[in-house]
Amino acid sequence: MESWDDFLAPYTQAVEELKVKLKGLRKQFERENIHSPIEFVTGRVKPIVSILDKASLKDIPIDKLGTEIQDIAGLRMMCQFVDDIEQVVELLRGRNDFEIVEERNYISHKKASGYRSYHVVIRYPVQTIHGEKNILAEIQIRTLAMNFWATIEHSLNYKYKGIFPEDIQLRLKRAAEAAFLLDAEMSQIRTEIQEAQRLFSRKKDS
Template identity: 60%
Template sequence: MDGRDWKKFLLPYEQTVEELKVKFKTLRGELKSREEYSPIEFVTGRVKKVSSILEKSKRLNVPSEQLEKGIEDIAGIRIMCQFVEDIERLAELIRKREDMTLVYEKDYVTNKKPSGYRSYHMIVEYPVQTALGMKRVLAEVQIRTLAMNFWATIEHSLNYKYRESLPEEVIKRLSKAAEAAYLLDQEMSSIRDEIMEAQQLFDDNSNIISRVLNGIQELYFYYRVREAAQFQLRFNEHWETDDVRYLKELSAEIDEAIARAKKG
């Protein structure tokens, strides 16, 4: 086994994963705060285990002194999307980023693997600031839909169980499941507009409720207790009706009351 200090070797990769997770989660939050559609559903990340690194280096004939360049997915980020169309949009956002450099891409969405695996892979070089200075670390960003991720997770578990030697019957069933996941994605894409409209209505309702309640709290801050209590009462009478129009009008009135309060 390689005699290097693996804990120190993996530190930059661990930092890279944590920083990239924060950046992609922040991107998701920023798009939503701008009331734009976010192609990111959720983000996960991991650093490859030492045993997996050694197994892959042996399989690919990568010398131990070339692990940093020869094994490109020691740091891994996985981003899940709702729709297949979101994958390309997110990939384009990553291509335009200036805080990482795109090395190359692999499109397994259009060109699935023989097993049925679909995902979009982007190898990026990320400059991480360590205690010893800046270090450029390779990381793999996988972009896939929820259906693709479900299938890939099951396949990974089965490969682990059977040590990469899946029985023929399991391979056939996995292939059928992969096709079913693909058809599910296609079906979701066909009603994408309806789904997004429903989600937007839900978000609008949630946002206006938050705005009204925050506005009422701000009136209390300015000691406009009577006004705040009246607005609270009106809100309580209507919020369960999902009358977004009324809540928007109420929010506008609260904004005017806050403006008056600020003027004293």
């Protein structure tokens, strides 16, 4: 079997390239002075311990890691508003530098934990000195509020090793709903401000 360094090299390459490409989208919106549906982008290569944990949990043989674990290369795109998420997904669907292999909508179908995000799994071609290598990468698209909840829940989960007491589970679910309500309220405020601005400029013109 190849070394971890050799195995992970194309994933590292893909994460670096995709970070540049996806951050580039934000820059294009900024340059054209229009609201960017992308607030910021992060990426990481899955830590080896986490790959091994997932493989053992899901009974994945070592020679199938690249095909069975979809998030060895992971990107995350944070949006201000829930509506921005659909716009980002449309932008991804329109690209021709990778192929979308799966979409998972955990916004309309939230997870039992309360987790919300939109996941897009892509097949990305990495150019290597030995030719093209296709790898899978997972892009998670979420609002800042969804990210706030998921980040804290993830770090608490780590401390509790995945098994929360029931009352904590319930409170986390409620906190996820509170984050979702906050998203809805921010969208509503934005719509009202936009309507007021439209009325104001119409009055000015007449």
